[in-house]
Amino acid sequence: LAQCFGFGCRIxxxxxxxxxxxxxxxxxxxxxxxxxxxxxxxxxxxxxxDGSTYGLIDTLNLGKALEIFYTEGYKGANxxxxxxxEILSYCTHCDxxxxxxxxxxxxxxxxxxxxxxxTDCFGVxxxxxQRGVLxxxxxxxxxxxxxxxxxxxxxKKGFNITIxxxxxxxxxxxxxxxxxxxxxxxxxxxxxxxxxxxxYTIPVLSPVFSGIxxxxxxxxxxxxxxxxxxxxxxxEYISGIEWLVHQAIPGFRIFTNRExxxxxxxxxxxxx
Numbered sequence: 001l002a003q004c005f006g007f008g009c010r011i012x013x014x015x016x017x018x019x020x021x022x023x024x025x026x027x028x029x030x031x032x033x034x035x036x037x038x039x040x041x042x043x044x045x046x047x048x049x050d051g052s053t054y055g056l057i058d059t060l061n062l063g064k065a066l067e068i069f070y071t072e073g074y075k076g077a078n079x080x081x082x083x084x085x086e087i088l089s090y091c092t093h094c095d096x097x098x099x100x101x102x103x104x105x106x107x108x109x110x111x112x113x114x115x116x117x118x119t120d121c122f123g124v125x126x127x128x129x130q131r132g133v134l135x136x137x138x139x140x141x142x143x144x145x146x147x148x149x150x151x152x153x154x155x156k157k158g159f160n161i162t163i164x165x166x167x168x169x170x171x172x173x174x175x176x177x178x179x180x181x182x183x184x185x186x187x188x189x190x191x192x193x194x195x196x197x198x199x200y201t202i203p204v205l206s207p208v209f210s211g212i213x214x215x216x217x218x219x220x221x222x223x224x225x226x227x228x229x230x231x232x233x234x235x236e237y238i239s240g241i242e243w244l245v246h247q248a249i250p251g252f253r254i255f256t257n258r259e260x261x262x263x264x265x266x267x268x269x270x271x272x
Contacts, residue, residue, distance in 0.1 A: 024052040025073055026255055029065045029087075030080035033058050035225060037244060037272055038078055044268040045252045045260035052256065062086050069109070076108040076255045078248075081203075084120075084145030091116040101152045102177075103145035106251050117254060119247040120149035124199065125157065126246030127220060127238045135159045137194050139183075139217075141209070142201035143170045146222040150199045151178050159197070164188060166206065188212065200229055241269045 026047070028038040033056055042054040057065045062083045069077060079087050084103040088094065091104065092113030098104045104116035135158035140150050143165040151161055151174065161180040165171030168184065175182035183191060185208040192212050200209075200221045205228040215233045224240030245265050252260040 024050075024075045024256070026052065026054045027057050027069070027074055027077045028054075028080060029057045029059075029062070029069070029077045029083060031058065031060050031082055033080060036080070037224070037269060038248070040268055040272065041245065041248050041265055042252065044264040045248070045262075046258065046264075047252065047256065047260075050256070050258075062090075066090055074109065076106065078251060079105050079107060081145070088116060090114055097121050097149070097152060101145070101148035103148045105145065105149075105247065106254060108254060117251075118149055118152075119250045119254070120146055120243075121153040121247075122250050123222075123243035123247030124150045124220065125153045126249075127242040128154075128157075128197075131218075131236070131238075133197065133218060136196035137162065138197040138199060139164060139188075139192070139195045140199045140201065141165070141206065142222075143167065143174045144201060146201040147199070148174065150201065150222075151180060154199070155180065162195070164208075192217075198234075202228075204228060245269050 026042065028036055036056065039054045039056065047054055057068050059065045084105055087104050087107060088102065091107065093115040094104070095117045097118035098116045101118055104118050105120045106117040108115045138154055138159045138161055140147050140161060140163050143163060151163065154161055155178060162183050163171050163175045163180055164183050164185060166185065172182050188208055189212055193216065195217055198214065198217045198219045200219060203223055216235055218236045218238065219229050219234045220238040220243065221227050221229050221240050222243055224244050227240060230237055230239065248265065249260055249262060
């Protein structure tokens with residue numbers, strides 16, 4: 001039995017049947033995800049060619065979502081807000097990126113429980129590598145699951161990272177755990193000229209950024225559904241669409257053990 005932490009329910013772990021193996025079911029688990037591109041991306045990648053399906057489990061209760069995940073025979077799921085950190089309470093195995101970041105955006109059901117992965121790291125690394133951005137001072141705005149993935153991969157690639165977050169305690173905790181710098185919002189205006197890259201993971205526009213010129217930095221924004229910095233003048237703006245596709249590519253491989261149609265994925269994302 002696998003306990004549903006925080007909700008008092010317990011879910012029976014059962015073997016995946018032959019029928020379920022023949023038609024693998026995948027989903028996105030999150031809240032307010034009705035307009036997510038994930039199902040269409042999965043189809044564009046070639047996910048349905050073997051009869052696999054991809055749906056949405058839209059809820060504010062992760063325990064309920066995982067009950068559906070098990071009882072309806074899902075093989076794997078992408079995890080989005082607000083569950084990227086909470087999901088770890090249900091996982092029996094974690095890949096190194098999950099262990100380091102404390103957040104996951106993909107789970108796979110196994111005979112011994114749930115294995116967690118963090119492919120958000122590729123969502124950050126892919127666009128940066130494509131543009132040949134060299135290590136520089138980078139400001140990561142936010143301290144949630146997406147920010148943790150950004151800090152993890154950018155530090156591995158030699159970037160000098162500073163974290164800014166309205167909730168100071170959470171920002172400082174991430175800074176201390178990752179050996180990076182933390183800056184209070186009040187200090188940002190006088191120090192912003194130091195940064196060459198801004199990774200923005202906050203779902204709304206933070207007031208502190210509304211008065212700071214951003215024309216000298218490359219901006220990579222995580223939010224693709226409702227971006228807040230896409231209209232500002234910057235050195236270059238990298239849409240969350242690119243983050244979405246780059247993290248979906250390795251996710252598709254993990255789910256299906258097949259290579260995705262990457263060109264079709266980007267075409268679908270940019271046309272949507």
